[in-house]
Amino acid sequence: MLNRAARQNRVRPDLIQVPLWVRETFDSYLVCEFTTVKSGKPVTMPLLPFYLPDSGKFVVTSSILFSKKAENVKKNPKVSLLFSNPEGSKAGKHAVLVQGIAHADDSDLDHGWEKYLSYWRKKEPYIDAYLAEREKFGWFWKRIVVQVEPKKILAWKNGDTSQAPEEFGA
Amino acid sequence: MTSLDYQRLGNFGYAVITLIGDDGFPFSVSTDFKILPDRKIVLQKPARPSKLDGKRVNVLFNHITGLPGGGYGDRRYMLVWGTTHEDHGTLRFDPESLSEWDEKILPFDQYCAKSAPQGAKYLGMLQASAEA
Numbered sequence: 001m002l003n004r005a006a007r008q009n010r011v012r013p014d015l016i017q018v019p020l021w022v023r024e025t026f027d028s029y030l031v032c033e034f035t036t037v038k039s040g041k042p043v044t045m046p047l048l049p050f051y052l053p054d055s056g057k058f059v060v061t062s063s064i065l066f067s068k069k070a071e072n073v074k075k076n077p078k079v080s081l082l083f084s085n086p087e088g089s090k091a092g093k094h095a096v097l098v099q100g101i102a103h104a105d106d107s108d109l110d111h112g113w114e115k116y117l118s119y120w121r122k123k124e125p126y127i128d129a130y131l132a133e134r135e136k137f138g139w140f141w142k143r144i145v146v147q148v149e150p151k152k153i154l155a156w157k158n159g160d161t162s163q164a165p166e167e168f169g170a
Numbered sequence: 171m172t173s174l175d176y177q178r179l180g181n182f183g184y185a186v187i188t189l190i191g192d193d194g195f196p197f198s199v200s201t202d203f204k205i206l207p208d209r210k211i212v213l214q215k216p217a218r219p220s221k222l223d224g225k226r227v228n229v230l231f232n233h234i235t236g237l238p239g240g241g242y243g244d245r246r247y248m249l250v251w252g253t254t255h256e257d258h259g260t261l262r263f264d265p266e267s268l269s270e271w272d273e274k275i276l277p278f279d280q281y282c283a284k285s286a287p288q289g290a291k292y293l294g295m296l297q298a299s300a301e302a
Binding site: 030031033035036037040041042043044045046063064065066067068070071076078079080082084085087088089095097099106123124125126127137139140142151152154159161162163164165 | 184186188189190194195196197198199200201214215216217218226227228230232234235236237239240241242245247249251279282285286288289291292293295296
């Protein structure tokens, strides 16, 4: 019988293969530190990330109210996501850096992001209460979908960044 | 720069250093930090990137509090741009500019209202793009 990690990896062997603890970090950490590049400078913001196991990609969504990150992605698609904060999750403390190429999709601001609601609910169960008042925060719910294809993953087990990370991909 | 509140900064649990690597990708790493009595910010030097002396970086200090039923609140962050200098095995961080949000200081609905010009700008860009 295949163990859990093997079952997950069996679906897409072409994806970057990572240990189970890294995968659990992706699935359970509530926030990541998402960095875009503006005029050669990093801009890092805390964001709610979603990991899509079937494609191995990551998704963050952004209201047009806080859309500078999407503007940056359109000019420079190189981004990173650091998972370093286990607060509110049941996972252990680790640090995992994902470097990848991002694509900002603003073709359907009102509904394009809704396909990720099931992921959102798992991390913020109260989101439906806010959705019920959608008209109250109209522009907050006009959302850009930023999808990230990972190119390289670096992982520090137990979050000990004084040691060299394990590297996956690239 | 906008005044950096060292007292509030000291309440964060750790720091995330980010710089742009030679390959053009951002590189972020978490590390510990402390604030000395003379308001110098000292970061623990991570193993990677190996060279951080004189590098232009941003340092994110971020906090959330997990909620018993899932999700999180008590959101606050300080994003500080500046330069790191290697100093006896640690990194001295010289801050230059700051962006921050603390929902206890600026509630989320007010933060949204304050950000309306960016929303209007983005919609304007989309409109212009559609008409081009």
